[in-house]
Amino acid sequence: MLAQIVLFDGFDLLDAIAPYEVLNAAGSFANDALKVELVTAEGARLVPSGIGGLEIHTSGKLDPERANIIIIPGAAGEVSGEEPDTIPAILARAAETELINLVRLGMNKPDLLTVTVCGGSLLLAMGGLLNGRYAVTHHLGMDVLGATGAVPITARVVDDGNLITGGGVTSGLDVALYIVEREFGPRIAHEVERLFEYERRGTVWCAKGLAPIGANHHPNSDIKSTIDVPSTETSRITPDYFDSSVFDGTWNITISTPIGKQFIVAQISTKNGSIQGSAEQNGEISKFIDPIITGNRMTWTQHITKPMSLKLKFEATVEGNKMDGVAKAGVLPSSKLIGERIVITEDEKVNP
Numbered sequence: 001m002l003a004q005i006v007l008f009d010g011f012d013l014l015d016a017i018a019p020y021e022v023l024n025a026a027g028s029f030a031n032d033a034l035k036v037e038l039v040t041a042e043g044a045r046l047v048p049s050g051i052g053g054l055e056i057h058t059s060g061k062l063d064p065e066r067a068n069i070i071i072i073p074g075a076a077g078e079v080s081g082e083e084p085d086t087i088p089a090i091l092a093r094a095a096e097t098e099l100i101n102l103v104r105l106g107m108n109k110p111d112l113l114t115v116t117v118c119g120g121s122l123l124l125a126m127g128g129l130l131n132g133r134y135a136v137t138h139h140l141g142m143d144v145l146g147a148t149g150a151v152p153i154t155a156r157v158v159d160d161g162n163l164i165t166g167g168g169v170t171s172g173l174d175v176a177l178y179i180v181e182r183e184f185g186p187r188i189a190h191e192v193e194r195l196f197e198y199e200r201r202g203t204v205w206c207a208k209g210l211a212p213i214g215a216n217h218h219p220n221s222d223i224k225s226t227i228d229v230p231s232t233e234t235s236r237i238t239p240d241y242f243d244s245s246v247f248d249g250t251w252n253i254t255i256s257t258p259i260g261k262q263f264i265v266a267q268i269s270t271k272n273g274s275i276q277g278s279a280e281q282n283g284e285i286s287k288f289i290d291p292i293i294t295g296n297r298m299t300w301t302q303h304i305t306k307p308m309s310l311k312l313k314f315e316a317t318v319e320g321n322k323m324d325g326v327a328k329a330g331v332l333p334s335s336k337l338i339g340e341r342i343v344i345t346e347d348e349k350v351n352p
Contacts, residue, residue, distance in 0.1 A: 001183065003069035004039045006062050008099060010050040010090035015073030015117040018172035019179075025192045026180040033184065039063075041099035050076025050090060062099070064106035069179065072103065073172070074119025079140055088144075091123045100127035107162065114163050115179060117172040121165045125150045128309035134160040134207060136167045147311040147329040149303070156202030174200045245270045245293050246318045250343035253279070255327055256336040262304075266339070281305070 003023050005016050020036055027034035040047060043061040048054070064070065075090035083089070100123075106112045107129060116124060121137045124130050125148035135150045136142075136158045146152045157178050158165045166175035177200050181189035193199060251266040264279045268288075277288030277300060284305060291300035299315045316325025316337055323339030 001034045001068045002066055003034060003036045003071060003179075004062055004067040005036065005071045005073070006099060006103075007038055007040050007047040007049075007056060007058055007073070008075075008090075008094040008097065009048055010075045010077060010085070010094070011047065011073045012076040012118060012169060013049045013051045013054065013056075014169050015120065015172050016056075016071075018170070019071050019115075019117065019176040022173060022176035022180065022192055022196070025195055026176075026184060026188055029188050029191050030184050041097045041102055050085075050087075062102045064102055064109065064112060067106065067112065069113045069115060069183075070103060070106050071115045071117065072099075072120035072123060073117050074122065074138065074169075087119060091119060091126060094123055095127045100124070100129065103127075104129055110162060112162065113179070113183075115165070115175060116163075117166045117175055118169050121145060121150070122148070126309055128305060130163075131309070133163055134158050134205075135163070135165040136205075137165065138168050144310075144329055148309050149311060153205050155205035157204045159204050159206040171201075173198055174202065178204055245275065246296050247275075247277075247293060247298050247323075249341045251323060251339040251341050253323065253337060253339035256338075264304075279304075 005020055007016060016038070020038065023034055023036045027036065037060060038056060038058045039060050039062045040058050041062055044058055046055040046057055049056060062070065075087045075094070077090050078086045080086060080088075103114060103124060104127075107114050114124075116135075116137075118138050119141060121130065121135045122141050122145060125135070125145055128148075130145075131149035133150055134153050135145060136153050136155055137145045142152045142154070156167050156171055157174050159178070164175060164179065166172060173196070177189050177192060180192060245268075247268045248270055249268060251268065253264045253266050255262045255264070262281065264281045266277060266279045268275065268277045270276075275288070275291040275293060277291050278285055279288070279302060281304060286303050289301040289303075291298060296318050297315070298318075299313070301311060301313050303309075303311045310329045312327045312329050314325060314327050314337065316323050316339070321341040323337070323341070325337040327335045327337055
């Protein structure tokens, strides 16, 4: 059996090294039945970590055709801000490499196990790979995880079949020991625990058995937003408006994110007091969810796929043909939004 741990520029050392040591020890106790490699999406190279730039040498390229287990660590850096060394910026750069496509190939193989530690689940989620999947990440990133379309579960380790995710940085130990127990049995896992003088923390969550009565999912999970409280693509405006609003028309909108500017074309219309909105980005069209207009202020939620898969919450105001606002997802830095109306509806011409 082969486990490949995938490194990228800015990765967190403990996220990667803890599983590496645990799995290597397990391989020794299991008569070399498990081999472990450090790899990248590009091939063998020195990879700078996010901890003081310490470099780790990798031996080859991620290969989902060879690997039985793929492990993705998180990033190390500042939690928020607009600098290039923030965790969101590091993860976004990693998502633009071949890593996401290679992991996607692996996740399409039912007999291959994909594993993440800490922010590694956010990396896959930002690449659109965890939509509808149960997962966990560092507690500071749970809101963002839910905004990507994953279903956040507050647990140390979450088992979702061919996907296993771990929470905070030190969860790499618990995740790796759970993999050992799942693949080689409790005696090998126990022997590794004895060697490391470490006992696993927490219960491994999986969608089996009786569901607890009255249990609440994470407030940003898709279970709550799309099942418990269904979202709609139309919404009523305040009583001041009926068949038109100051937002009606076609808009060129620029969203300035920490990793670059994004451009969308939005269509907004009002009929019988209901708002309908959509945005086109790189040929993909997504509908506004729960749009609400109060005076010259509008809020809505929208799923975007570029530069990463996220469900963003928007708030904007209009003055004449200019739009100004912000887009926000969890602890990610707010992104500035500016827009210019390029087409005015007939109703807006009549009622400017």
